[in-house]
Amino acid sequence: MWGGRVGALLRVRRLQPAGVSGRTLLSCNAVSQAGSSSPRCWNCGGSGGAGREDGFFCPRCRALQPPDPTRDYFSLMDCNRSFRVDTTKLQHRFQQLQRLVHPDFFSQRSKTEKDFSEEHSTLVNDAYKTLLAPLNRGLYLVS
Template identity: 75%
Template sequence: MWGGRAQVLCRLWGLRPAGVPGRRVLSCHAASEEGSGSARCWNCGSPGRGEGFFCHQCRALQPPDPTRDYFSLMDCNRSFRVNTTKLQHRFQQLQRLVHPDFFNQRSQTEKDFSEKHSTLVNEAYKTLLAPLSRGLYLLKLHGIEIPKGTDYEMDSQFLVEIMEINEKLAEAQSEAAMKEIESTIQAKQKECTDSVSRAFEQDDFEKAKEILTKMKYFSNIEEKIKLKKIPYS
């Protein structure tokens, strides 16, 4: 049983995706030969865990790798442009490997690790799927975060625009009025997504930060629209 599972693990976890700096690409065999430089298995003490989730000797599930970022975990290049179809496929693959339902007959330690892995995979998938959260995470990897209360950094014209949209939303009394506002926000989010993608491609992180801040405002309006649409659904 473990022979076939090991091959799957080697395919999924043996190679580091291209574009992730600072880590040497390892084949499955090379990972097994890594030696004393790798973390030791908690179960059998064997060195050379490599890049996988399972010990290459006893096949016990190992704890999450704290050095692995979401892009690496989900087999994506560290870039704002992400193939969401590939991302979803990767998510499904990983959940079939580490979901707690597959560890009912294993040790309590492995059950605990599977919970952590499954949670991590869910968080990574959710973060990289949405443009806003993906952009914010990418900024964070570059040491840049957007603190709360950044109104003073936005130009007054933009803040007036947000205020006017919020007022229009508050006054909307029909489904048609709601859809009009929703279409406007979707168009603005699409424009921002295209702009922030270009900013990341040019390594202009300050510009990306500015655009992502605007996207946060539009995202807040989208949440308000969802809440207000409930009576119409």
């Protein structure tokens, strides 16, 4: 049905973002379903689910946690799941997230946190690039 460049982009968008192999991205609603089965912190064993600032840090020990596999790009970038995106707000959110998780800020932390930082940073970069470009945003919405 889809040929040429658009068909190739549709096939490419079905691939997982770099650095998050094997993770399935779900809708925004999945993020709010943190219940009693919330993940435990890899560092202190405390509840790493509800209460994590933007889902990145353990509220107990402040260790960076692995990326949430249920977050899609729209929820990660705090945007409505729509083709219309406020690009100024998107850019501000991108900068805010990179100040939280960029690998440069984790150079003195454990290898685990360095690895999680790289995964988060890659995911944030991919989300920003995808939602910033109208064609990529549309393809992401339909995939």
